[in-house]
Amino acid sequence: MAAEHHSPLEQFKVKCLAFCGDGGQLQAFSFTNASLFMVLSALCAVLLMVYGMRQRELVPGRLQSVAELSYEFVANMVRENVGPNGRQYFPFIFTLFIFVLMANMLGMVPYSFTVTSHIIVTFALAITVFLGVTVVAIARNGIHFFTHFMPAGVPMWLAPIIVPIEIISYLSRPISLSLRLCANMLAGHTTLKVFAGFVASMIGMGGVLSASGILPLIMVTALTALEFLIAFLQAYVFAILTCLYLAEAVNMEHH
Amino acid sequence: MPQLETATFLPQLVWLLITFALLYVLMAKVALPRVAEVVDGRRKRLEQDLEEAARLKRETEKAIADYEQALATARAKAQAIAGETRARISAEQAATKAKLEAEIAERTKAAEASILAAKQQALSQLKSVAAEAASEVVARISGTAPGNDAVSTAVDQALAKRSA
Numbered sequence: 001m002a003a004e005h006h007s008p009l010e011q012f013k014v015k016c017l018a019f020c021g022d023g024g025q026l027q028a029f030s031f032t033n034a035s036l037f038m039v040l041s042a043l044c045a046v047l048l049m050v051y052g053m054r055q056r057e058l059v060p061g062r063l064q065s066v067a068e069l070s071y072e073f074v075a076n077m078v079r080e081n082v083g084p085n086g087r088q089y090f091p092f093i094f095t096l097f098i099f100v101l102m103a104n105m106l107g108m109v110p111y112s113f114t115v116t117s118h119i120i121v122t123f124a125l126a127i128t129v130f131l132g133v134t135v136v137a138i139a140r141n142g143i144h145f146f147t148h149f150m151p152a153g154v155p156m157w158l159a160p161i162i163v164p165i166e167i168i169s170y171l172s173r174p175i176s177l178s179l180r181l182c183a184n185m186l187a188g189h190t191t192l193k194v195f196a197g198f199v200a201s202m203i204g205m206g207g208v209l210s211a212s213g214i215l216p217l218i219m220v221t222a223l224t225a226l227e228f229l230i231a232f233l234q235a236y237v238f239a240i241l242t243c244l245y246l247a248e249a250v251n252m253e254h255h
Numbered sequence: 256m257p258q259l260e261t262a263t264f265l266p267q268l269v270w271l272l273i274t275f276a277l278l279y280v281l282m283a284k285v286a287l288p289r290v291a292e293v294v295d296g297r298r299k300r301l302e303q304d305l306e307e308a309a310r311l312k313r314e315t316e317k318a319i320a321d322y323e324q325a326l327a328t329a330r331a332k333a334q335a336i337a338g339e340t341r342a343r344i345s346a347e348q349a350a351t352k353a354k355l356e357a358e359i360a361e362r363t364k365a366a367e368a369s370i371l372a373a374k375q376q377a378l379s380q381l382k383s384v385a386a387e388a389a390s391e392v393v394a395r396i397s398g399t400a401p402g403n404d405a406v407s408t409a410v411d412q413a414l415a416k417r418s419a
Contacts (some may be wrong), residue, residue: 009256014263026262028269035270042278049286056293058300064293071290091283099278118257120264121271186258 008193012117012186034121037113041102049098070098074239081243085250092132093246096125097239100181104231107185108224116234117185119178126178129242137249144252177241184234188227195220386410 016024018031026032048070052063060068074094078086086093100116107114115121137145149166150159198216202209257263386406394400 012257014257014260014267026266028265030266031270032263032266034263034267035274038270038274042274045278046281046286049282049290053286053289053293056289056296058297060293067286068290068294071287071294091287092279094287095275095279095282098282099275118263118267120258120267124268124271125275182258 008190008197011113011189011193014118033113034115034118037103037106037115038121041099041106041115044102044106045095045098070094074098077240077243081240082247083251086243086246089136089246093239093242096129096242097235100125100238101232101235104185104235105228107189108228108231114185114189116181117189119182122178122182123174125238126174126181129177129245130174133242133245133249136246137252140250141252148248148252173245177238181234181238184230188223188230192220192223192227195223382407382410382414385414 014026014032014034016026016030016032017036019027019029021027021030048063049067052067055061055064057064071094074097075090078090078093082089103115106112107117137148149163149170151162151166154162195216199213199220202213202216204210386403389410390401390403390406393406
């Protein structure tokens with residue numbers, strides 16, 4: 001099964017590394033390559049934010065600058081999109097951003113595993129955001145929260161159409177949030193793998209054709225740069241959408 | 256597609272919960288307060304430094320104003336002293352000049368008086384010398400000495416004629 005072995009989807013395979021059940025069956029606490037990269041993502045975040053800030057210098061060094069920059073970036077995002085009511089949710093949004101960013105960036109390392117390319121992971125994060133935001137919205141606005149599904153100024157006879165549309169759009173938030181991140185990672189890494197495969201097979205053709213292997217190589221290089229951009233951008237999008245949902249919940253207008 | 260293998264879901268969720276929860280606690284309790292402390296500390300320090308600089312600037316401006324004030328006062332004082340001195344010296348000079356002029360006038364008057372006295376004396380002596388000489392001449396010529404009254408009258412007449 002050589003062809004399957006070189007499948008571009010091979011990189012997404014979850015393999016058990018420790019605490020495996022009998023016969024390789026995965027158990028609840030089985031430590032897989034996915035678990036390993038989750039731990040590594042968290043470790044990188046801790047390395048940056050705790051080790052990087054260890055000297056608390058007035059004039060920051062390189063690592064401390066990056067740590068402060070990340071802090072200011074997310075803090076500004078929360079301040080501008082949620083406002084003063086969002087301060088208490090800042091640690092969660094920051095953790096979300098830095099975890100997704102580190103997972104995406106670690107995924108760019110060759111032979112590594114991309115945690116965020118698995119729908120179950122991104123969906124778990126998205127549903128946490130969705131449930132959290134809904135709980136906050138109901139806690140702050142009570143019964144008034146449900147006016148969200150019936151925007152002010154809409155004529156009553158439109159309610160049978162508007163209300164289901166609003167409910168569906170609200171419920172589809174965690175799906176779009178998780179799919180966007182997962183699909184971006186999945187598609188990007190698969191494309192990279194496919195083009196990298198072209199380089200190998202074109203060189204393998206022999207003779208003059210071997211030289212044409214440079215073309216997909218250029219493509220892979222350009223795509224890699226693009227993927228780094230996407231890795232950052234998707235972490236940013238995930239965080240800012242969370243901010244926007246949260247802003248709705250905490251700044252709901254009372255009529 | 257490995258993403259759809261449901262057997263991998265549970266361990267992924269379990270480890271996501273473990274890592275994400277630990278990361279959240281570390282960020283919320285350790286990392287973020289520390290960054291906030293450093294960033295706020297820097298902002299406070301900058302504000303303090305700027306305030307200090309503004310204060311020093313105000314002090315400098317005040318010192319410059321004080322200095323200029325003192326300079327103006329000193330200049331005015333110096334001018335006053337110079338004017339006073341000038342007035343005093345010219346008054347002294349005027350007094351000295353007046354005194355000298357008065358002395359000169361007095362001396363001139365005295366000199367004129369002494370000249371007049373000398374002239375009078377010379378004139379009176381001239382009269383006696385002339386009378387003597389005239390009586391001598393008359394005695395030689397006539398052989399007899401004239402009377403003193405006659406000679407004196409004649410000299411007086413002659414002198415009056417001359418001065419006329």
